[in-house]
Amino acid sequence: MSGADREEKKQLLHAISKYGFALDDIILFLDTHPQNQDALDYCRRAAAMYQTAKAEYENRFGPLTITSGQDNAIWQWAAQSWPWERGYC
Secondary structure (H helix, E strand, O other): OOHHHHHHHHHHHHHHHHHHHHHHHHHHHHHHOOOOHHHHHHHHHHHHHHHHHHHHHHHHHOOOOOOOOOHHHOOHHHHOOOHHHHOOO
16 A cells, blocks of 8 residues: 555544544534534534545445445455554554
8 A cells, every 4th residue: 555545544534533523422412402403414514524434435445344335345344454553543
């Protein structure tokens, strides 16, 4: 994998983490403020950004979880190097 690919992979993982955190946080807020329209709109945008980043990562670098990807690729997630082996942790 080239240096550019490694950097792109790192950036996509960071984006997935960032959007996932934002999504978790806004969902907690919506638990106590379910009628807040701004929060609902933000939740939809965060979910879309998360899904887009995750789909782009999986299309380029393979599945992130066992439930990601296609049936014939279900075990590919375990064949990749682990996060602590990649220097991302």
